Amino acid sequence: MIESHNFLADQWAADNGYELLHSEYRMLSKGPFSGITVSKKQPVYYVKVRDPSGAMRSGWIRFHSRFWGLLPDRTEVQWEA
Numbered sequence: 637m638i639e640s641h642n643f644l645a646d647q648w649a650a651d652n653g654y655e656l657l658h659s660e661y662r663m664l665s666k667g668p669f670s671g672i673t674v675s676k677k678q679p680v681y682y683v684k685v686r687d688p689s690g691a692m693r694s695g696w697i698r699f700h701s702r703f704w705g706l707l708p709d710r711t712e713v714q715w716e717a
Contacts, residue, residue: 644699645681648711654685657692667696668714 642659649656659681666680684694695715 644679645683645697648697648699649683649685653688654693656683656685658684662696666698669696669698669712 642661645659645661646656660683662680662682667682669680679699681697681699682694683697684692686692693715695713698712700710700712
């Protein structure tokens with residue numbers, strides 16, 4: 637399988653005006669998405685970003701895709717408090 641995961645997090649950050657500082661593809665521990673059935677078509681990341689105002693945020697992103705994670709058609713974000 638093509639390693640598309642880093643591309644997904646990078647593209648999501650750029651599209652949403654964030655500077656991606658750190659991203660971890662999560663295979664087992666999926667944070668708030670752990671109790672939810674997550675398939676290989678729904679990669680989950682833990683990310684740390686800097687927003688346009690300079691504030692640091694961290695949280696979880698789940699990508700939904702019909703094309704094995706290569707072209708996400710929906711994204712869910714759960715920020716940590």
